[in-house]
Structure formats: structure tokens, C-alpha cells
Amino acid sequence: MKKALVIGAAGNIGKPLVKYLKEKDYEVRELDIKPGWREGYYVADITKPADLLEPFAFEPDYVFHLAAMVSRVTCEQSGSMCIDTNLYGTQNVIEFTKRYHAKLINFSTSEVYGPDVEIMDENEKVCPNNRYGLSKLLAEELVEYEVKQHNLNAVTLRPFMMYDENEDLGDHRSAMIRFAYNLYHGIPIEVHRGSARGWLHVSDAVRAIEAATRVESYEIINIGNPDVHSIEELAFMVCKELGADEKLIQYLDLPSRMTLVKRPTLKKQKELLHIDTAVPLEEGVRRVCQMIRKRNQK
Numbered sequence: 001m002k003k004a005l006v007i008g009a010a011g012n013i014g015k016p017l018v019k020y021l022k023e024k025d026y027e028v029r030e031l032d033i034k035p036g037w038r039e040g041y042y043v044a045d046i047t048k049p050a051d052l053l054e055p056f057a058f059e060p061d062y063v064f065h066l067a068a069m070v071s072r073v074t075c076e077q078s079g080s081m082c083i084d085t086n087l088y089g090t091q092n093v094i095e096f097t098k099r100y101h102a103k104l105i106n107f108s109t110s111e112v113y114g115p116d117v118e119i120m121d122e123n124e125k126v127c128p129n130n131r132y133g134l135s136k137l138l139a140e141e142l143v144e145y146e147v148k149q150h151n152l153n154a155v156t157l158r159p160f161m162m163y164d165e166n167e168d169l170g171d172h173r174s175a176m177i178r179f180a181y182n183l184y185h186g187i188p189i190e191v192h193r194g195s196a197r198g199w200l201h202v203s204d205a206v207r208a209i210e211a212a213t214r215v216e217s218y219e220i221i222n223i224g225n226p227d228v229h230s231i232e233e234l235a236f237m238v239c240k241e242l243g244a245d246e247k248l249i250q251y252l253d254l255p256s257r258m259t260l261v262k263r264p265t266l267k268k269q270k271e272l273l274h275i276d277t278a279v280p281l282e283e284g285v286r287r288v289c290q291m292i293r294k295r296n297q298k
Contacts, residue, residue: 002213003027005055005102007046007093008066010034012167013107013159013205017064020206031055032067046089049096056096062213063097065090066107072130072257079131086135087142094146097154104143104154105212110222110262112137112158121265122158122220130257140220147218155212160224160264163284164202165291176285179235180292183244191235192254196261198225199234201279201287211273222264225277237282241289 004021008014009030021028030041031052044051046067068086069075075082090106097104111133113120128134146152163174169181176199182189200223208223215221235249254260269275279287 001025001027002062003029003058003060004062004064005029005031005058005060006064006066007031008064008068008107009041010036011066012164012173013162013202013209014064014066016164016166016202017066017206017209020210024210026062029055029058029060046092047084049092052092052096056100059100060102062105063093063102064105064107064209065093067093068107068109068136070109070132072111072132075132075135076130076257082131082135086132086139090139090142094143094152098146098150098152102153103213104152105209106140106143106154106156107209108140108156108158108220109133109136110158110160110224110264111259112140113259113262115259119263119265120160120222122222122268129259144218154218155215156218156220157209157212158220158222158264159205160200160222160262161197162200162202162205163288165284165287167202169295175231176234176238176288179238180242180285180288183238183242183248184289184292184296186244186248188248188250189235190250190252191231192258192260193251194260195231195254195258196228196263197231197234198228198262198264199281199284200225200277201284204275204277204279208269208273208275211275215272219268219272221268221272222266223269223273223275224264224266225281226264226266227277227281228261228263229281234281234285237285238289241285242292
């Protein structure tokens, strides 16, 4: 049986990834900084090497490194915490992964590209415009250095706009979740003029993440949905699904340190991971709105 350690297991991607890996017959251990008490779950801070001793004693075959400080806003507000977690923490994970001869699946972000790359190809020169993207790019370079200099076995994934109907609610979450929650409660939503994204459902995302274990040499791979929609279109779709008043949609210019349009190339996702997206945006919006209704009816 293959053994997997999921770091960041209590997050919005970590939780469904753990479930998927178990369904695929992996023996799984979970690690997160969030307190929890269950078998196979470790509470640990990746910036503290001693915290990693017991989880890695499991001797995993694969290490899925999803732990990070995210968000352009929080990473600008707390730059030291961002660098500690996303760089120093990643270096600690690398060292333990090498020690146990495991394969590292390093989770990065599409924020590494920045606003000046029109078609976001893995071979393009990138220039992030926020500390979150910068810290994750530097973490990518750490991984690549260790691959070249110290024979680390690794793959880096750059995810584009993932979402899940079961993810946590809150102002820090993705636009789709925030839109659905606010519109259901009659609260206005903000749409950035001209912005557009491709939306990747978590069920497609976890298939892509697990498939990275079978990529033989180091690669940087975009994972996302090739169908890019404007955020305005998404807002109208959510309004229609919930029967909400379209007058609740408010338009704003793009804030600083954001990217207006994210349009990835997904050739590697198809050719190396053998993943095509199965959940179209319309179906994803339906699932999210259905769950918002269910949560609030309780």
C-alpha cells in the first residue's frame, strides 16, 4: 500500500485530498497547524523542524505539501509570517522528504505569474506583484534547486482558482463562495471590471494532485479549467441560480496587487497528468448554491 503524508490536511484542498487518497487505497497521515484530535492526525508547525519528526517517522512514499500562508492581503500585512511559512517551512519539508526518500508534490499558486503574462504558460518568465506570489515563487526555486543539486524527487503544481461547495465560508474565500453566501442573504457583492478566471472544481483538482505522483521527472504543471469566464458572468449565474436581485451586483476597478485575467495553458495537465476537467462551471455554481441553501436552512 502506498503511504502519503498530507501537509495542510485541514485546509479546503487538504480535506478532500485526504478523502480522495484514502479512496485510492493510500495509507494516509494528516498534518496541519489547526488543532484536531483523531487517529493519524498530527498538529504541527512546519517552521518548527521538531514538529515534523513524528509525522515523517511514518516513512511516507509521497509528501503532499499544501501548507502555506495564502492571500495577497494577509501576506502583505504579515510579511515575516508569510516568508517564515512559505520559505522556511518549505525548506524544512524538503529536508525531511529527502531524508525519507519520498516524492514531494509541491503546491504553488497561479499568483507567481503576475499581471503582465497574457497566456500563463509554465515556460514563461514570471513576475509576481504581491508577496504571496513572490514567496511561492521562491519556494518553487528552492524545490528546483534541491532537485538539481541534491536529487530531490519532486513535482510543482500551480493551481488556478479552485473551489468546493463544502469549503469554509468567510470574506477570505473565493469569489464564488462569497457571491453565493452574500446573494442568498441579500448582501451586495463586488465585481472587478474586466476580470476573468477559469474555475476548477475540487473533485477535478484532487485527481490532478494525485496524478502528479506518476510524473517521473521534475516538472512545473498548471492545473485549472480551460474555460475562462468573466467574474461578471459568474455573478449573473449565481444570481439566476439563487433567484437574487441583479441590482446587488456592484462594479469596482481592480485593486492593487491583483491580476485582471488568468488564462493558463493546460497542455501539461492533459499530457502529463492525463486530466480533463469533468465539472463545468454551470454545474459547479449549482452545487455551491445548493449547499449554501442547505447550510442556511439548518
